[in-house]
Amino acid sequence: MQRLVLFDLDNTLIDRNGAIHDWAAQFAARYALADHASTQLVESVQERALPATFETVRAQYRLRPSADSLWRQYCSDIATAVRCPQKVLAGMDALRATGWRVGIATNGTTDIQNAKLQATGLMGRVDGVCVSESVGARKPAPAVFEAAAVACGSRLSQGGWMVGDNPETDIDGGRRAGLRTIWIHNGRAWPGRLAAPDHCVPDAEAAIALLLADGCSRSVTT
Numbered sequence: 001m002q003r004l005v006l007f008d009l010d011n012t013l014i015d016r017n018g019a020i021h022d023w024a025a026q027f028a029a030r031y032a033l034a035d036h037a038s039t040q041l042v043e044s045v046q047e048r049a050l051p052a053t054f055e056t057v058r059a060q061y062r063l064r065p066s067a068d069s070l071w072r073q074y075c076s077d078i079a080t081a082v083r084c085p086q087k088v089l090a091g092m093d094a095l096r097a098t099g100w101r102v103g104i105a106t107n108g109t110t111d112i113q114n115a116k117l118q119a120t121g122l123m124g125r126v127d128g129v130c131v132s133e134s135v136g137a138r139k140p141a142p143a144v145f146e147a148a149a150v151a152c153g154s155r156l157s158q159g160g161w162m163v164g165d166n167p168e169t170d171i172d173g174g175r176r177a178g179l180r181t182i183w184i185h186n187g188r189a190w191p192g193r194l195a196a197p198d199h200c201v202p203d204a205e206a207a208i209a210l211l212l213a214d215g216c217s218r219s220v221t222t
């Protein structure tokens, strides 16, 4: 029987936070903005980056390029800045080689998430992807997990795993969607108000090692 695992993208498989800080510093330098602009820019895109975000940025710093042009440049810059560790890419291959169906369930706009998936080499290493914008819902909505499962040729009703860094959207959302869960803690403590994940690991590489171990495989196939 095929086993399913869905991964979050940002700060799970790729270091979005690092890429955003690099981008903000470059952006501030490109437009000769004041020193504190870099911090403000990070705050502007931290939670969510949308085309409309750049209407605000353009007005705030009185920039000449159109908001659409700034947004497209942002997508390109972030896609160039993000990296997926080689061990994680190899881990995705190893999962699929051992019978896992591997998918990505990510919140964001389709163009930037797809650009990151292409640039990091992840797009060619997964069975299916669901970007929230394409289904008109965001994690923790079950529709996003279901669409990712279907993109992988599976269904949530067949069970599976969700791996992610966000306690609410990835782990609580995944659990409510009927998936078992692995939380990427990135050095943080689990928020006690939420039901605990099945496993806590420091990073995606450790999550993949856990999935490749016999214990996770058996628990999914039963």
Ligand SMILES: [Mg+2]
Binding pocket: 008, 009, 010, 011, 012, 164, 165, 166
């Ligand atoms: Mg994330």
